[in-house]
Amino acid sequence: MSDAPEPDLDEDIAGLAEFSRAGPGITRLAWTEELRAAYQWLGGRCEEVGLRWNVDAAGNFVARWEVGEGPATLVGSHLDSVPNGGRYDGALGVLAGLHAIRLLKRRGFVPRAPIWLIAFMDEENTRFNTALFGSRAFCGEDITGLGERRDAEDMSLAEAMRPWDRDISQATRAAAVADVGRFVELHVEQGPRLEQQELQVGVVTSIVGMVGYRIEVTGEANHAGTTPMELRRDALCGAARMILAVREIARASKDTTANVGVISVAPASSNVIPGSCHFTLDLRASQDDALGQLEAVCRREIHDIAVTEDLQASLNGTYRMAAVPMDDHLIEVIETAAREEGASTVRLPSGAGHDAMLLARYVPAGMLFVPSRGGVSHSPEEFTDPEDAGRGARVLARVLERLSS
């Protein structure tokens, strides 16, 4: 097969990008008019290829190719975006799924079991702090207690659902995972690895585990000019050493990351030695034992630095999520499909969370990545070459064909 872009897919990517709040990039938040209009548009595209669609009780868009018997193969991602995000995060996974179905239908392929295309509601978590709302409901988790979560305009989730004719108390009706046999999600890599290694398809092995901490470092506030350097108990200098230390620890092994994203100092005055400092720490690893080791080494190092600097450090856990391995069989199916399509592949973990990590708790789940230019995502600059997007969709079509033959 050629490496040419797929015209219909390119058209779809451009068409979907019309549904956004004004401003740079794409802003299509959960439960907004923009997202609802995008669903309507996508529904029309689905009807053109003979799919029937609806929006379920939790705001998931579901289009069905009802054919054959047995559990459905579910394919898709999400259409909600971060504020001023790009055209590809989530959207490409849904549109590539539609395009894969289109390719199969054009070929006259008849699946032995249904194929469903899905766009999950609120993957991004940017409006109501209700991450993976749609996939959780689809998998039968009880999300009805989230209705009072509020957005920046003080609107509750329950209120935001009303113009959609959806009621939070009924959202559990979206549970449909029992009719699904497996889930496959195509996504943009959102990192630089494929591009740097000039590879075309990433086969995801696992979605990273992560732990978060809030770390309080306590020293002593004192006069900036009259306190001799050797007598200072400077909480910020201690925290600075800790931050650089965890960076080195994470750099020392493959597939681990450490990030300090928030830091604050008190009393925060140019002529006062910082008496206290707090910072956040996010640690990630592709496997749980590696994460446990990373965590233990970081904790020890933070403690040792506190002792050396005559400071107190307390570590408070804020979140913890286990690594989620992708299904071995689906990893092989995706790899084989890519090979048949003539695409170069690499196995790699996903450093970001996705709907697939939720689905993987209930059914076998697999993911494939296509390259992100410059590794940029959650930005108007997000871009995936049309050739790479088209190839990804063709690989996805082969995956669906293999799973449905």
Ligand SMILES: [Zn+2]
């Ligand atoms: Zn995404």
